[in-house]
Amino acid sequence: MDKMPAWADATLVPLISLFLAAVLSAFVIMAIGENPIEALMLMVDGTLMRSSGWGYMLYYATNFMFTGLAVAVAFHARLFNIGGEGQALIGGLGVALVCLYIPWPHWSLAIIGASVGAALFGAAWAYIPAVLQAKRGSHIVITTIMFNFIAAAVLNYVLVNVLRPKGAQEPATGFFPDATALPSFFDMFATEGSRLFRNSPANITFFLALAACVAVWVLIWHTRLGYQIRAFGERESAAKYAGINPVRITVIAMLISGGLAGMMAINTTMGEAERLILNATEGAGFIGIAVALMGRSHPFGILLAALLFGFLYQGGAELALWTNIPRELIVVIQALVILFTGALDNMVRMPLERIFLVMRRTN
Amino acid sequence: MPTEGSQTAPAIELRGISKAFGPVQANKDISISVMPGTIHGIIGENGAGKSTLMSILYGFYKADKGEIFISGQKTEIPDSQAAIAAGIGMVFQHFKLVQNFTVLENIILGAEDGALLRPSLAKARETLTNLAKEYELNVDPDALIEEVGVGMQQRVEILKALYRQADILILDEPTGVLTPAEADQLFRILDRLRDEGKTIILITHKLREIMEITDTVSVMRRGEMTATVKTAETNPEELAELMVGRKVLLRVDKVPAQPGDKVLEVENLRFVDSAGVERLKGINLDVRAGEILGIAGVAGNGQSELLEVLGGYATATGTIRMNGEALDLTGTKSDGQSRRDSGIAHVPEDRQSEGLIMNFSAWENTVFGYHLDPQWQKGLLMDNAAIKAEAAEKMQRFDVRPPNPRLAAKNFSGGNQQKIVLAREIERNPDLLLVGQPTRGVDIGAIEFIHQQIVALRDAGKAILLVSVELEEILSLSDRVVVMFDGQIMGERIAAETNEKELGLLMAGVSGDAA
Incomplete structure (x- = not known):
């Protein structure tokens, strides 16, 4: 018998964790002499009460959905891919090459090409750690994190020495052709004269991310491959008994994971900057870990967690803009949320389980 | 005092x-x-x-x-x-x-x-x-x-x-x-x-x-x-x-075996583990259609390794033939999938770490190892609805309690977990069934049922290789018995003509003869 119903595990635990993180954050804000209620109102006002706020929140959420899904797919195979950051950086390179060197007639074709490029480059970057893990037993946590640094260095070199247009003063590619410009939410939803989503970066990639959520859900729970990934992740000895090849599953799961992380770059590079710049990932690769943890490695949970972190990102920017709360403190608050929802959730789960046990016994 | x-x-x-x-x-x-x-x-x-x-x-x-x-x-x-x-x-x-x-x-x-x-x-x-x-x-x-x-x-x-x-x-x-x-x-x-x-x-x-x-x-x-x-x-x-809490049949009811052709032939099988220790030192045995070959021995004398090699998840040297055809013992064609293709089904010794994924639901476990079968596919996807429906019927037929396919494997008792594994492997109608410790951690009521199923498969003309550390189980189920000691076969006996004492000596490494 499970100790508590699945719905409680999926909803109550993260909600209570979130509440605790919020309470602690409130104390931190009070400690530096600001009013936590006002700060929260400001975050809500700057994010949820105006369309440009939504535009930013959904833009960030798009990044987090991709990187969260990437971490989740690897999690199902019990692989801890913390190289999402590097895979997304290299994915960006794929997007840039596809956009710069192939003459696309229309953005709808360009986004398909960019998806392929981003996924291929991201997957390639995950391939080496995957093979090292599967064949040599080199721990994937170590190798993927090292590959983040290598990716940053590679990108730096390529941007400075290869892709930088002649005479340009910064390490970035030139702007992509107009035909590759993706429709933003403003283009798609604002009627004539309306200011809906004006000046906000959310674009059509958000829907690509939603599609990726559905695709991952189908993959994990409705395909042979997903079945094998989960079986391998649950118990390697049982997987061997069933004739599931550990090397093959490790590599495939990491390729999918890396591909998803790479696709994040479509949003930042093609959808927003329209050129490849340094640090295009803005740390989203790491936030993906928290998103996957909080979302219980389930695409729907990841969608919700990505929205929450999108809110925190955008709300945090608002706080930094309008109050004396320094930008670093926003990071502290985000870290508290990660800590409570990701790392400390047994602290909430165990007492909750006890409550459910007592309730069951009295019934 | x-x-x-x-x-x-x-x-x-x-x-x-x-x-x-x-x-x-x-x-x-x-x-x-x-x-x-x-x-x-x-x-x-x-x-x-x-x-x-x-x-x-x-x-x-x-x-x-x-x-x-x-x-x-x-x-x-x-x-x-x-x-x-x-x-x-x-x-x-x-x-x-x-x-x-x-x-x-x-x-x-x-x-x-x-x-x-x-x-x-x-x-x-x-x-x-x-x-x-x-x-x-x-x-x-x-x-x-x-x-x-x-x-x-x-x-x-x-x-x-x-x-x-x-x-x-x-x-x-x-x-x-x-x-x-x-x-x-x-x-x-x-x-x-x-x-x-x-x-x-x-x-x-x-x-x-x-x-x-x-x-x-x-x-x-x-x-x-x-x-x-x-x-x-x-x-x-x-x-x-x-x-x-009810009457139990302690003896296994079975008629004498009608052995047919050799289904499994093993010659000079050797296996060296990762620590470099030779665990199988030249095993020779064969199992015929319609008979149960019991492998007796104290735990740790190579029986587990024999099952692993036969089941396709340990590499070995020597020869294994199924229905006359040699199986690959190394390389990509020596995995559990190829073994299943050649007609071998396997009820592993440890159902919790091999036979079942404890966090998977019962219905998912009823196709574990056979998840690639065309029968369970619908285009690119797995036909989960068909698997669930079949699982519910299997659980009825094998009296798994509670008969709820959605329940995770870990929530069933040992005996019912074993019945899920057994249902999956027996209903494949394999030519050869490998069975390791079929009743370990299983309650008496379920033991009776499990033994009956194994005998029924034998009577349907299938070959069965049974590994058990329970001598009583070996003696009551098997038609022939071989005893393993230190990676070798110490001797072979007809189950009806031997007793615990004789087998016990062989199990302790006291060689009777070479037959």
């Missing part, structure tokens, strides 16, 4: 012991009394509450209710120190010995007299010599534990308890790891201890041992003590009925 006579207080008496873990009532109002100088058996299925009761007696758990009396004195046992002080010694199923210590060092461990070891060791050596004389418990005090056999290790555990002046010895499933000969030796020791006035509580699920050695026996079922009887006045059938 307790004196003989009708006025003697019981060596140990429990009154109304109850213990609950959450909603589970592990022990419910249990009372027993054991007279000094007797052997008292406690028998019951897995999860009946035997271990909980003994843990309470040894101070690991605190009872919610109830009292313990030792020699007529009400005694509180809050921890194991108190249990030792009260004269209770415990021999666990899994020995708690330090492998790289000597026998003597293990015996004084935790009972040293001071910071310096030398005086303690000297005293222990003397005591040990006396104990050895008194109870015929001969051990070499200077041997390292890792270098002596399990029978000897068990003796060290008993000596540990005696060294701490235990008058009451509790033994938890003591014969699980012993050969029949070692078990007989243990029973002689227990006899001797009883004669010297010690009180012994023997926890087991083996009816034969209860009948052989105990004076009185208590039966536990679902946390309750269902009966306490004099062993001389009962019989195995009655005890089994008390354990399960």
Whole structure:
């Protein structure tokens, strides 16, 4: 018998964790002499009460959905891919090459090409750690994190020495052709004269991310491959008994994971900057870990967690803009949320389980 | 020393012991009394509450209710120190010995007299010599534990308890790891201890041992003590009925085998493990259609490795032929999938770490290993609806309880988990079924059912290779028996023409002949 119903595990635990993180954050804000209620109102006002706020929140959420899904797919195979950051950086390179060197007639074709490029480059970057893990037993946590640094260095070199247009003063590619410009939410939803989503970066990639959520859900729970990934992740000895090849599953799961992380770059590079710049990932690769943890490695949970972190990102920017709360403190608050929802959730789960046990016994 | 006579207080008496873990009532109002100088058996299925009761007696758990009396004195046992002080010694199923210590060092461990070891060791050596004389418990005090056999290790555990002046010895499933000969030796020791006035509580699920050695026996079922009887006045059938709550067929009903063609042929099979130790040293055997070949042996003599090689998840050298065709023993074609394709189904020894994914639902587990079959696919996707429907029917046919395909495998009892594995493998209608420890951790009621299914598959003309450490099971199920010892086959016998004693000798590595 499970100790508590699945719905409680999926909803109550993260909600209570979130509440605790919020309470602690409130104390931190009070400690530096600001009013936590006002700060929260400001975050809500700057994010949820105006369309440009939504535009930013959904833009960030798009990044987090991709990187969260990437971490989740690897999690199902019990692989801890913390190289999402590097895979997304290299994915960006794929997007840039596809956009710069192939003459696309229309953005709808360009986004398909960019998806392929981003996924291929991201997957390639995950391939080496995957093979090292599967064949040599080199721990994937170590190798993927090292590959983040290598990716940053590679990108730096390529941007400075290869892709930088002649005479340009910064390490970035030139702007992509107009035909590759993706429709933003403003283009798609604002009627004539309306200011809906004006000046906000959310674009059509958000829907690509939603599609990726559905695709991952189908993959994990409705395909042979997903079945094998989960079986391998649950118990390697049982997987061997069933004739599931550990090397093959490790590599495939990491390729999918890396591909998803790479696709994040479509949003930042093609959808927003329209050129490849340094640090295009803005740390989203790491936030993906928290998103996957909080979302219980389930695409729907990841969608919700990505929205929450999108809110925190955008709300945090608002706080930094309008109050004396320094930008670093926003990071502290985000870290508290990660800590409570990701790392400390047994602290909430165990007492909750006890409550459910007592309730069951009295019934 | 307790004196003989009708006025003697019981060596140990429990009154109304109850213990609950959450909603589970592990022990419910249990009372027993054991007279000094007797052997008292406690028998019951897995999860009946035997271990909980003994843990309470040894101070690991605190009872919610109830009292313990030792020699007529009400005694509180809050921890194991108190249990030792009260004269209770415990021999666990899994020995708690330090492998790289000597026998003597293990015996004084935790009972040293001071910071310096030398005086303690000297005293222990003397005591040990006396104990050895008194109870015929001969051990070499200077041997390292890792270098002596399990029978000897068990003796060290008993000596540990005696060294701490235990008058009451509790033994938890003591014969699980012993050969029949070692078990007989243990029973002689227990006899001797009883004669010297010690009180012994023997926890087991083996009816034969209860009948052989105990004076009185208590039966536990679902946390309750269902009966306490004099062993001389009962019989195995009655005890089994008390354990399960209904009549149980202890013997396997089967007609003589009708062996057909050779299905599996194994020649000169060798396997070297990752540590470089040769675990299979040239195995030759074959299994015919319509017969059950039993592989007897003490655990750890290569039987598990044989199953792994046959099942396709360990690489080996030599020859394995299925229906006359040689199988790959290395490379990509020697995995579980290719083995299944060649007509081999496998009920692995360890259902929790191999046969099932414990966190998967029952329906997902009913296709585990066969998840690539076209039957379960619908285009690019798996046909989950069909798998679920078939799972529900399979669970009906194999009497899996509860018959709920959505429940995770971990939520079923051992016997029902085994039935899920068995249903999956048998219903594939394989040419050869590998079965490892089919009834380990399975309750008596389910054992009967599982044995019937295996015999039915044999009668349908299939070949079956059975590995079990339970000699009784080997003898009652198999048509032919081979005995493995140290990675080799010590001999082969016709099951109907041999007995436990003969097999026991082979299991101990005493070669009878080469046949």
